[in-house]
Amino acid sequence: MQAEDNNQTNTKWVAIIGGGPAGLMAADVLAQAGHSVIIYDQMTSLARKFLMAGRGGLNLTHSEELELFLTRYGQAASHLRPMIEAFSPQALREWCETMGEPTFIGSSGRVFPRSFKASPLLRLWLRKLAAHNVEVRLRHRFISISHSGEVTFATPQGDVTVHPSAVILAMGGASWARLGSDGAWAQALHEKGVALAPFKPANCGFDVDWSQVLREKFAGTPLKAISLSFGQIQVQGEMMITHYGVEGGAIYALSAPLREAILAEGRANLILDLRPGLSLADLIHRLNEGRKGESRANHLRKAASLSPLAISLLREKGPLPQNNEALAQLIKSYSLQLTGVQSLQRAISTAGGVAFSEMDQNLMISSLPGVFCCGEMLDWEAPTGGYLLQASFASANWAAEGAKKWLQNLK
Ligand SMILES: Cc1cc2nc3c(=O)[nH]c(=O)nc-3n(C[C@H](O)[C@H](O)[C@H](O)COP(=O)(O)OP(=O)(O)OC[C@H]3O[C@@H](n4cnc5c(N)ncnc54)[C@H](O)[C@@H]3O)c2cc1C
Known part of the structure; x- marks a missing residue:
């Protein structure tokens, strides 16, 4: 020395x-x-x-x-x-x-x-x-x-x-x-x-157990202008779908409480509003307007202005509800389970x-x-x-x- x-x-x-x-x-x-x-x-x-x-x-x-x-x-x-x-x-x-x-x-x-x-x-x-x-x-x-x-x-x-x-x-x-x-x-x-x-x-990504279809088709695609809630905190912004789960500005804004919940309980339930600009009643009203032989997905795209990614996200829960009230509820309060925190290395x-x-x-x-x-x-x-x-x-x-x-x- x-x-x-x-x-x-x-x-x-x-x-x-x-x-x-x-x-x-x-x-x-x-x-x-x-x-x-x-x-x-x-x-x-x-x-x-x-x-x-x-x-x-x-x-x-x-x-x-x-x-x-x-x-x-x-x-x-x-x-x-x-x-x-x-x-x-x-x-x-x-x-x-x-x-x-x-x-x-x-x-x-x-x-x-x-x-x-x-x-x-x-x-x-x-x-x-x-x-x-x-x-x-x-x-x-x-x-x-x-x-x-x-x-x-x-x-x-x-x-x-x-x-x-x-x-x-x-x-x-x-x-x-x-x-x-x-x-x-x-x-x-x-x-x-x-x-x-x-x-x-901090400001990290989180794991989601995506279906193979969603992962292959949408990894790298942002879900824009959505609202995310966790506990009492609500943020608006963008969430990026990744091969492991989710990341992006709106997720980062919630990353501290999400991380703590996952570290304590092994999971966290994030609530997404995929159409924050529309009230539940307005959304139901739009969905109730005639489909005229359109597919359910096409009707959703036009009536609710949902992106293909948002529609696929709804399908992660199983077949789309036939009842428009149930469908609107799903769009307005979609529960996304996060199962892990991405490593510090990439935070x-x-x-x-x-x-x-x-x-x-x-x-x-x-x-x-x-x-x-x-x-x-x-x-x-x-x-x-x-x-x-x-x-x-x-x-x-x-x-x-x-x-x-x-x-x-x-x-
Ligand atoms: C991809 C990315 C995008 C970001 N974008 C933004 C943004 O837009 N806005 C924003 O506010 N923040 C952003 N950040 C965060 C921001 O860059 C950091 O918070 C900030 O750089 C921290 O500054 P710092 O000087 O404390 O530490 P650092 O910038 O990490 O600098 C620490 C320095 O210490 C040196 N060092 C470490 N250990 C030793 C050692 N043992 N001996 C000698 N030297 C050592 C390192 O080489 C480094 O040069 C971003 C971070 C990343 C990774």
């Missing part, structure tokens, strides 16, 4: 471990305040998950009213509130604009960068960090941290130990490990006695991580003075819609502000 030869050894400097959006934001805040910063990452390039997030349109945050926005974090909302108030969705939009990548609000209220992608924003960001002399050490895998703040990395040249004045941990969750966020950091923190909530998949995000009870109000780990935590490695979860990146950015800003105070008080 060697002590790393860096030019920061005699001055105060901050090690940021993990170069995803949270780590880069922490670096940004600290470097702008004039601090020396080195970002360490185990990959050969930074922010791979951020780039992946930008593939289908980088949803940076959401434009809804802040009180509603905060409810998306469930039990963690009270912890995240001061951080999101300090670095709000509006502040995030202004930060992007200042960087040269203005944002726009989509029809759903979601906020995207002008280019829709992550790569232009990342390029500008890395250029800005370099201009502030932020250094980057790639292929440095964090393996341990001591109570006195020494950090050891595994590198292709062997293990390296550094002793920064402050450390910001920003190593992400444990999904999509091939992008760098493998959750292996949890072991090192556990060994230091830091309590962690177990990792669980959009991770629930669980460093417990808030382990950190002080500045996100410093109480048992590791000078070591701060932020981003998805903290114990919070939220649906898709920009809430994941917003909390990652806001908690990183907060941890960096905490580190600034810590550095100020150092002799």
Whole structure:
């Protein structure tokens, strides 16, 4: 093992471990305040998950009213509130604009960068960090941290130990490990006695025991503009049929309670309204209008505007009811049994991580003075819609502000 030869050894400097959006934001805040910063990452390039997030349109945050926005974090909302108030969705939009990548609000209220992608924003960001002399050490895998703040990395040249004045941990969750966020950091923190909530998949897919016909014909097809209910929660949106079951935006919005129900009881019953725009009475009325020799499926398609997928879904329950009231009931409250949770590996995000009870109000780990935590490695979860990146950015800003105070008080 060697002590790393860096030019920061005699001055105060901050090690940021993990170069995803949270780590880069922490670096940004600290470097702008004039601090020396080195970002360490185990990959050969930074922010791979951020780039992946930008593939289908980088949803940076959401434009809804802040009180509603905060409810998306469930039990963690009270912890995240001061951080999101300090670095709000509006502040995030202004930060992007200042960087040269203005944002726009989509029809759903979601906020995207002008280019829709992550790569232009990342390029500008890395250029800005370099201009502030932020250094980057790639292929440095964090393996341990001591109570006195020494950090050891595994590198292709062997293990390296550094002793920064402050450390910001920003190593992400444990999904999509091939992008760098493998959750292996949890072991090192556990060994230091830091309590962690177990990792669980969030914004993930669920298993359904589809018939072979439905699976072969419709895997990859979305069921659009439906309403999904589970317990007291109802969401509108799109659900994608997959070979294993279901995924997609509306499913992700319910993924936390669905996951917990399946983990507790082995199954969860989701109620679908396949025609949320029509009342039950209107639907019955439409179905009662003459069929004139049409097949039942054709009549359903025309009278109830159901897609071939929706009609096949009804058929999963057996022959279509002859009685129109029963048929309308089936369309308006279709019970879909979910039998399993897809693995963490393919989940959009991770629930669980460093417990808030382990950190002080500045996100410093109480048992590791000078070591701060932020981003998805903290114990919070939220649906898709920009809430994941917003909390990652806001908690990183907060941890960096905490580190600034810590550095100020150092002799
Ligand atoms: C397909 C997909 C689409 C998404 N789309 C969106 C979206 O549109 N909007 C949204 O809000 N969110 C989205 N997300 C989620 C979002 O990307 C994450 O919540 C966010 O990247 C978390 O940021 P982070 O910096 O905390 O962690 P990460 O982005 O995971 O970064 C962690 C970094 O730490 C490094 N690291 C990990 N372990 C170690 C170690 N031991 N040593 C050194 N380095 C380490 C990793 O290499 C990585 O660079 C998406 C995620 C996926 C997978």
